[in-house]
Amino acid sequence: MAIKRTKLEPTIPAASLSDIIFLLLIFFLVTTTMAVEKGLPMSLPGKESKTVKLKQDAVFHISILADGTVSTKETGPLPVGRIRPLIEEKLIANDKLVIVIETHPDANYGIMIDVLDELRLAKANRISLKTTASGA
Secondary structure, X not given: OOOXXXXXXXXXXXXXXXXXXXXXXXXXXXXXXXXXXXXXXXXXXXXXXXXXXXXXXXXXXEEEOOOOOEEEOOOEEOOHHHHHHXXXXXXXXXXXXXXXXXXXXXXXXXXXXXXXXXXXXXXXXXXXXXXXXXXX
16 A cells, blocks of 8 residues: 655745834834935024125135135135135124025035035034026
């Protein structure tokens, strides 16, 4: 008499697989930290804000041209790394100095961020952002 053997194939029980996946999903959601980026704190004008007239010597203009050149009226074109010491000197002379960054619409956005970073390192608190006319 021959005994017939049935061959069993190895299987993974799928009944608890969805439970395990759900628990892993919850585990990763709970343990993952969210990257919180801190930007530059800026106060935007409200409805009740008034236009303030400033003396010309209380305002310092930095221009960013379409080709990425950074310049001032006093120094002409200058590298981004030179902005920090220049602003530090200006802030020692006038601690209420307002710095106006005039950026051309076609200029690289990263250059404006680099200029803002340099101003932040120089501890400049009064910064105004302005876009130049596209034809200028």
